[in-house]
Amino acid sequence: MSGNVLYDVPGPKGRARNRLYGGLSTLALLGLIAFIGYRLDDTGQFQSGLWTAYEYTETQQRIVDGLLTTVKTFAIAAALSLVLGALLATARLSDHKPVRWAATVVVEFFRAMPLLIMIFLLYAAVFTSNPMWALVIGLTLYNGSVQAEIFRSGVNAVPKGQSEAAYAIGLRKTQVMASVLVPQAVRMMLPSIISQLVVTLKDTSLGFIILYEELLFVGKSFAQQTRPVNGVYAFIPMVIVFGSLYILMCLALSSVATWVERRTQRSRKGSPPPMTATGAAVMAGPALGAAAPDPGASGADGTNHH
Amino acid sequence: MDVLSDNFAMFREGFIGTVELTALSALLALVLGTAVAAFRVSPVPALRIFGTAWVTLLRNTPLVLLFLAVTLGLPALGLKGWDSFWLAVMALGCYTSAFVCEAVRSGINAVPVGQAEAARSIGMTFGQTLTQIVLPQATRTAIPPIGSLMIALAKNTAIASGFNVTELGSVQKSLNADAGYNIYVIFLWIAVCYIIITFAISGLFRLLENRLAVAR
Numbered sequence: 001m002s003g004n005v006l007y008d009v010p011g012p013k014g015r016a017r018n019r020l021y022g023g024l025s026t027l028a029l030l031g032l033i034a035f036i037g038y039r040l041d042d043t044g045q046f047q048s049g050l051w052t053a054y055e056y057t058e059t060q061q062r063i064v065d066g067l068l069t070t071v072k073t074f075a076i077a078a079a080l081s082l083v084l085g086a087l088l089a090t091a092r093l094s095d096h097k098p099v100r101w102a103a104t105v106v107v108e109f110f111r112a113m114p115l116l117i118m119i120f121l122l123y124a125a126v127f128t129s130n131p132m133w134a135l136v137i138g139l140t141l142y143n144g145s146v147q148a149e150i151f152r153s154g155v156n157a158v159p160k161g162q163s164e165a166a167y168a169i170g171l172r173k174t175q176v177m178a179s180v181l182v183p184q185a186v187r188m189m190l191p192s193i194i195s196q197l198v199v200t201l202k203d204t205s206l207g208f209i210i211l212y213e214e215l216l217f218v219g220k221s222f223a224q225q226t227r228p229v230n231g232v233y234a235f236i237p238m239v240i241v242f243g244s245l246y247i248l249m250c251l252a253l254s255s256v257a258t259w260v261e262r263r264t265q266r267s268r269k270g271s272p273p274p275m276t277a278t279g280a281a282v283m284a285g286p287a288l289g290a291a292a293p294d295p296g297a298s299g300a301d302g303t304n305h306h
Numbered sequence: 307m308d309v310l311s312d313n314f315a316m317f318r319e320g321f322i323g324t325v326e327l328t329a330l331s332a333l334l335a336l337v338l339g340t341a342v343a344a345f346r347v348s349p350v351p352a353l354r355i356f357g358t359a360w361v362t363l364l365r366n367t368p369l370v371l372l373f374l375a376v377t378l379g380l381p382a383l384g385l386k387g388w389d390s391f392w393l394a395v396m397a398l399g400c401y402t403s404a405f406v407c408e409a410v411r412s413g414i415n416a417v418p419v420g421q422a423e424a425a426r427s428i429g430m431t432f433g434q435t436l437t438q439i440v441l442p443q444a445t446r447t448a449i450p451p452i453g454s455l456m457i458a459l460a461k462n463t464a465i466a467s468g469f470n471v472t473e474l475g476s477v478q479k480s481l482n483a484d485a486g487y488n489i490y491v492i493f494l495w496i497a498v499c500y501i502i503i504t505f506a507i508s509g510l511f512r513l514l515e516n517r518l519a520v521a522r
Contacts, residue, residue, distance in 0.1 A: 005419050005422045006347055006414075006422050006435050007349045007426070007435065008426055018350050018351075021353070022351055022353070025350065025352045025353050026352045029352070029356060036383060039382065039383045112461075113500065114460075114462070114464035114475070115461070116464040116475055117475060117478060117500065120478050120479055120482060120493075121478075121490070125493075205369075206465070208468070209370065209467075216370060220374075235374075236382055239374055239375045242371070243371055243375060246366075246371055247366050247367055254366060
């Protein structure tokens with residue numbers, strides 16, 4: 001159900017009222033933004049002295065370094081978590097009971113633990129001098145377990161006929177999994193997998209708490225080093241600059257997920273296999289009419305849910 | 307064993323801190339999230355744009371960054387006097403509200419179209435349709451995803467330990483720094499505390515789900 005089912009098409013009076021509400025809420029929002037801007041200005045956050053530092057190449061170099069560290073951490077953690085996810089999902093789908101149980105326990109445990117608590121443990125017990133690996137392994141364990149669940153639900157969502165048909169033509173268990181189920185599951189679950197990667201990217205900022213020199217930590221130490229201008233520290237400019245960096249990175253990755261989702265949806269309803277097309281041409285009119293709206297309806301259903 | 311009995315008061319304080327933080331920010335997230343979901347389906351374009359911006363912005367911000375923005379930004383805006391606990395509630399509540407909004411919105415989408423059409427045809431306004439017809443039915447579909455969001459929220463409260471709030475994460479941090487105790491045993495007890503909390507939440511939501519379930 002899309003939003004406009006909830007209200008009638010507004011008549012002249014309703015339109016006037018909606019315009020009034022719209023105007024009032026816009027005013028209220030603009031007022032709020034103006035108030036925030038005014039307060040920030042009033043407390044001296046926009047003094048040029050706090051911002052000039054961002055013009056130096058040395059500063060920019062440090063920001064780029066922090067960015068690269070974050071991206072590197074994210075890349076390692078993402079790759080490892082996908083591998084771990086695949087392994088755990090395979091184990092959870094195994095035919096052997098003990099393997100299945102062990103994998104279930106591992107997945108449920110790491111999904112139930114707060115990531116930061118895991119990172120504290122790894123940092124205090126294993127990687128005492130190397131916060132990066134504490135962060136990476138923590139991220140891998142948590143996100144790997146979540147990815148495992150995503151993979152598993154994808155494999156389970158493939159229609160049963162697919163694996164039955166594959167077994168019927170004599171494929172072995174591994175072959176059925178690798179060449180029939182997994183390709184379809186990954187394709188179906190790609191948006192969820194990428195969304196989880198966005199979560200991984202966001203969670204690299206937890207390194208800040210264990211003093212790992214990723215982007216946010218660079219920002220904080222940078223703000224602490226900047227000399228306060230008229231008694232105002234450079235924290236708010238830091239939050240504005242680094243916040244936009246993070247949001248841009250995550251938005252870029254999320255938009256990949258939306259793009260993939262739209263693409264797979266379109267291809268599912270847009271291009272029917274050639275077999276159907278020739279078949280439909282031969283078939284009688286009503287059959288064509290009955291077949292045509294079906295994929296369209298399922299496609300529309302899909303878009304409504306997002 | 308020693309860790310727990312030696313530091314029982316500390317553990318209790320941390321446990322209560324985490325529970326309070328979770329409960330209060332859950333309340334804030336549910337109220338804000340439902341309001342923003344109502345904005346996103348409302349007939350007023352300005353509110354719809356605000357709702358979309360709120361969700362997009364908060365869903366793509368790391369929680370640590372949001373904590374930093376709230377703890378550094380709100381005092382600069384003139385909210386002095388607030389202690390770190392309430393700032394943490396604000397950060398967690400706002401962050402989770404974006405996810406709650408999406409859960410509620412997908413719940414609204416799952417209500418059969420005929421319900422809203424029938425409501426409109428007997429002359430109900432948008433507010434009446436939403437609050438009396440659609441939202442009560444949307445609750446049913448939205449409860450399970452909101453339950454897992456609340457569990458995620460309980461786990462996210464650990465981040466508050468980086469911002470001077472007493473809860474289980476800060477207990478672990480200070481006990482780890484203490485040395486003398488086995489770090490794995492500390493972790494074990496902290497893990498047990500979190501598992502109690504998350505089990506309680508999932509039990510509560512299963513109860514709610516059963517209560518609200520209807521035979522269709």
